[in-house]
Amino acid sequence: MNSVVLSQTVVSGLLLGGVYALVAVGLTLIFGVMKILNFAHGDFLMLGMYFAFLLSIMFGIDPYISAVLALPLFFGLGWIVQSCLIRPVLRAPENIQILLTVGLSLFLQNLALFLFSPDFQSLRVSYGGNTVSIMGVSISYVRFIASMIAVAASLTLYLFLARTDLGKALRACAEEHLGSLAVGINVDRMYNIAFGLGIACVALAGILMTPFFYISPQVGLPFTLTAFVVAVLGGLGSLPGALIGGLIIGLIESLGELFLLAPSMKQMATFSVFLLILLLRPRGLFGGKLT
Amino acid sequence: MRLIAAALFLVFLLLLPAFAYSDIVARVMPRGLSGASLLNVFLLIFLFGYLAQCWNILGGFAGQLSLGHAAFFGIGAYTSTLLFTIFGLSPWIGMILGMSLAGLFGLFVGFVSFHYRLVGPFFTLATIAFAELVRLSALHLKFTGGSMGVLIPLQGDSVWQFQFSGKAPYYYISLFMLVAVTALIWRIARSRLGYYLHAIRQDEDAAEAIGVNTRKYKLIAATLSAALTGAGGTFYAQYTQYIVPDDILTVGLSVEIILRAIIGGSGTVLGPVVGSFLLTPIAEATRVLFSGAGSGAAVVQLFASDATLAKKLSGYFSFLVGGGGGGGALMLYGLILIFTCLVMPSGAVPWFERRARR
Numbered sequence: 001m002n003s004v005v006l007s008q009t010v011v012s013g014l015l016l017g018g019v020y021a022l023v024a025v026g027l028t029l030i031f032g033v034m035k036i037l038n039f040a041h042g043d044f045l046m047l048g049m050y051f052a053f054l055l056s057i058m059f060g061i062d063p064y065i066s067a068v069l070a071l072p073l074f075f076g077l078g079w080i081v082q083s084c085l086i087r088p089v090l091r092a093p094e095n096i097q098i099l100l101t102v103g104l105s106l107f108l109q110n111l112a113l114f115l116f117s118p119d120f121q122s123l124r125v126s127y128g129g130n131t132v133s134i135m136g137v138s139i140s141y142v143r144f145i146a147s148m149i150a151v152a153a154s155l156t157l158y159l160f161l162a163r164t165d166l167g168k169a170l171r172a173c174a175e176e177h178l179g180s181l182a183v184g185i186n187v188d189r190m191y192n193i194a195f196g197l198g199i200a201c202v203a204l205a206g207i208l209m210t211p212f213f214y215i216s217p218q219v220g221l222p223f224t225l226t227a228f229v230v231a232v233l234g235g236l237g238s239l240p241g242a243l244i245g246g247l248i249i250g251l252i253e254s255l256g257e258l259f260l261l262a263p264s265m266k267q268m269a270t271f272s273v274f275l276l277i278l279l280l281r282p283r284g285l286f287g288g289k290l291t
Numbered sequence: 292m293r294l295i296a297a298a299l300f301l302v303f304l305l306l307l308p309a310f311a312y313s314d315i316v317a318r319v320m321p322r323g324l325s326g327a328s329l330l331n332v333f334l335l336i337f338l339f340g341y342l343a344q345c346w347n348i349l350g351g352f353a354g355q356l357s358l359g360h361a362a363f364f365g366i367g368a369y370t371s372t373l374l375f376t377i378f379g380l381s382p383w384i385g386m387i388l389g390m391s392l393a394g395l396f397g398l399f400v401g402f403v404s405f406h407y408r409l410v411g412p413f414f415t416l417a418t419i420a421f422a423e424l425v426r427l428s429a430l431h432l433k434f435t436g437g438s439m440g441v442l443i444p445l446q447g448d449s450v451w452q453f454q455f456s457g458k459a460p461y462y463y464i465s466l467f468m469l470v471a472v473t474a475l476i477w478r479i480a481r482s483r484l485g486y487y488l489h490a491i492r493q494d495e496d497a498a499e500a501i502g503v504n505t506r507k508y509k510l511i512a513a514t515l516s517a518a519l520t521g522a523g524g525t526f527y528a529q530y531t532q533y534i535v536p537d538d539i540l541t542v543g544l545s546v547e548i549i550l551r552a553i554i555g556g557s558g559t560v561l562g563p564v565v566g567s568f569l570l571t572p573i574a575e576a577t578r579v580l581f582s583g584a585g586s587g588a589a590v591v592q593l594f595a596s597d598a599t600l601a602k603k604l605s606g607y608f609s610f611l612v613g614g615g616g617g618g619g620a621l622m623l624y625g626l627i628l629i630f631t632c633l634v635m636p637s638g639a640v641p642w643f644e645r646r647a648r649r
Contacts, residue, residue: 037412057595088633094411095356099553100632102358106546107625110618114581117616119588217618221542225423228416268427271420278417279407 007137009258010251015139017250018147019205023223024230024242025154026201032174032237033194036086036097040105041202041227042220046112048074048203049215053123056210063123067149067207071200078199079192086195087188105220112217121215128211146208151243153204157197158239170194174237202227222267229274249273304466307333308459330458332575334530337465340567342523343551344472349397349516350549351557352476352485353509354492356411359400359418361544362425363393363517367524368534369429372441375452377434382453386525390518396425397517401510410495419542426540440535443528453529461530468526469564472519477560488512492558520548543621550624554631556638565640570627574620581619590616 027041051073052066061069085104089097130141161167172180173190180187202223213219230249234241249270256269308330310316317325324332346360370392371385404417429435446452455461479485487508490498499505528534538544549557555566593606635642 037416039412039415054594057591085629085633089636092632092636095354096632096636098356098412098415099549100629102546103625103628103632105625106543106628107622110620110622110625113618114611114615114622116590118618119616121591217616225416225419265431268424268431271424271427275417275420275424278409278413278420279403 004136005258009254011137011139012143013251013254014247015143015147015250016254017247018150019209019246020226020230020250021243021246022150022154022205022208023202024227024234024246025157025239026198026205027227028231028234028237028239028242029157029201030195030198031231032239033170034082034086034090034173034191036090037101037228038198039098039101039224040108040220041198042222042224043105043108043112044074044078044199044220045202045206045223046215046217046220047077047108048206049210049213049219050112050116051203052207052210053121053215056123063125063207063210064145067204070203070207074203075196075200078196081199082192082195083188087191090191105224109217109220116217118217122213123210123215125211140212142211146212149208150205153201154239154243157201158243161239166193222270225274226270229270229277232274233277301470304333305463308462327458330462332572334458334462334465335575336567336571337462337469338523338527338530339548339551339571340564341465341469341472342520342548343555343563343567344469344476345516345519345523346548347476347516347552347557347563348479348488348519349509349512351552351559351562352479352488352492353512354488354558355509355513356415356549357418357513357516358415358542358545358549359420359422360516360520360548361540361542362418362422363397363520364524364527364544364548365425365429365534365536365540366393366396367521368528368539369435369441369524370521371525372443372528372534373434375443376441381451382525382529383451386453386522389525390521393521393524394514394518397520398510398514400517401513405506405509419545422540422542422545426536429536429540435536438536440533440538443532445532453525454532461526465526465530468522473560473564480560484508484511489558546628547624550628552638554627554639556640556642559638559640562638562640566638569639570624573627574624577620577623581614581617 023041023045026044027038030036030038030041048070051070052063055061055066055069056063081104085100086097089100125142128142131138132141132144133139161171169180169185170190170193172183172185173187173194177187180190226249230245231242232245233248234243234245252273253266253270257266311329312326316329320329342360342364346357349355350357367386367389370389371382374380374385374388375382400418400421404414409417430438435441443454446454448454448456479488487498487503487505490501490503491505491508495505524539527539551566551570552563553566554570555564556562590607590610593603593610596603598606631638
């Protein structure tokens with residue numbers, strides 16, 4: 001095996017990992033603030049993909065412009081979902097919370113199936129095949145851009161939480177629910193914001209992937225699980241953890257594809273890694289604080 | 292009073308195959324809902340009631356929310372089917388072996404998860420991951436037939452081979468399974484095991500503190516629940532005579548199983564049965580009404596075409612009225628599950644009981 005193939009694999013793994021990180025950042029933010037695990041997380045990624053796809057085939061809008069349009073839209077969607085569906089079960093038994101998001105996942109998945117049929121779709125852009133070559137490693141344009149925007153978005157979110165007053169209030173809710181209420185933070189509103197931000201993140205990740213990834217109603221479940229893997233590896237509720245976890249999992253996946261016998265075994269490797277992490281490192285590599 | 296009503300209902304179910312094919316039923320019931328298809332609906336009610344009841348032991352009584360029961364179901368189905376197609380072993384014996392294998396797998400999943408103290412959503416995630424591993428193995432291993440699945444060769448009417456040409460024998464077997472598992476759960480609910488499981492569900496730490504060996508009883512629940520689910524898998528394989536991983540090993544099937552239990556009331560003796568009677572007919576009706584075989588390519592073409600917006604929308608509307616791309620039934624399931632969580636999280640049976648007491 002020559003070094004070019006290896007470095008090629010490492011680079012594409014890291015690029016993929018950047019996108020995974022953004023997916024997991026959304027999940028981990030929601031968990032960190034609200035202590036809710038969103039089993040419908042990947043389905044919002046799927047919705048983001050269809051959003052970009054529809055705008056593209058109907059109006060010829062470029063996915064990167066759709067991404068900008070999607071941010072406020074999906075933030076609003078997340079806000080509504082949290083205030084109408086999640087909020088009533090916040091004090092319910094844990095199992096009810098899980099079942100509610102499972103129900104949401106089932107609904108969204110089959111809504112997409114109903115609206116768009118199970119056929120795989122793809123969004124073609126004119127620059128989709130372009131590559132740039134650095135030191136013998138050729139990098140696909142769209143993958144590179146997706147990864148860069150994803151990492152930039154995660155870092156922006158990190159800075160937002162670390163530096164702004166609103167971010168501080170969100171962190172306060174994450175750490176001390178009663179205390180935040182006592183000092184006059186509108187916790188309900190913080191929850192809406194956290195859920196909205198989380199959904200906007202995952203939808204953005206989905207849209208960034210549309211130029212190089214297939215679109216189907218069922219595309220969400222693997223991403224839900226990947227997001228869980230990444231978030232658990234990085235420590236649930238930790239943003240930097242999700243970022244590093246994303247890069248690690250992206251790397252493991254692409255190296256696994258290179259070294260494992262069949263590409264079909266890749267998914268098995270992912271699930272096995274997931275189980276190992278879940279069992280052996282439930283608190284993650286870095287513990288679990290938002291920033 | 293209640294007992295008499297239940298007994299009468301059971302007699303009605305026992306006699307149903309005798310008059311399902313009669314002219315009166317054909318005239319009274321909606322078209323396409325008499326004879327074999329009527330029996331089929333009831334059979335599915337029994338089967339899903341049975342499966343929901345099996346899940347109820349672990350997910351309801353012990354409060355451990357498994358989303359991986361499709362794996363136990365699939366192990367039961369594949370074990371008996373492969374033993375039959377390869378060695379010609381009777382599926383009845385295959386059923387027992389399938390139950391043992393499914394039970395062992397349940398024990399394994401439970402042991403690993405409980406040993407590493409996975410609770411709440413983390414246990415749920417682990418069950419999903421284990422089940423997905425089983426599905427992927429069935430897809431990629433040689434002897435399971437891969438994504439094409441396994442076809443059970445027809446051998447004609449034979450009790451020993453678990454094959455019948457009519458629906459009535461399957462109907463009675465599934466009815467028997469449902470009644471038997473409900474009786475078992477009724478026994479468990481009034482036994483030491485039942486009380487321990489109840490304590491674990493309420494507050495595991497507290498149960499541990501007063502001396503309940505929580506891990507042991509959770510393991511018993513996991514093993515029992517998995518083994519019984521495996522028997523359901525064998526029954527399903529014999530009934531449909533054809534099994535594919537993407538039908539019987541998916542998270543979707545696990546959700547379908549637990550839906551019945553949740554809607555009826557998980558952790559109650561009759562909840563899953565009531566849930567199945569409520570949900571299965573709705574599900575079957577939607578499946579028929581919204582079969583949905585529209586193609587996505589046509590939709591894309593429509594929207595990318597030069598037609599006017601009004602024309603595009605009306606074309607799309609007729610696509611949706613025809614059932615869209617499918618998924619109508621499962622979409623409804625999702626809504627029902629969300630609705631149940633919001634409005635009556637403890638399920639229909641406890642809800643009605645509270646109403647009745649007032």
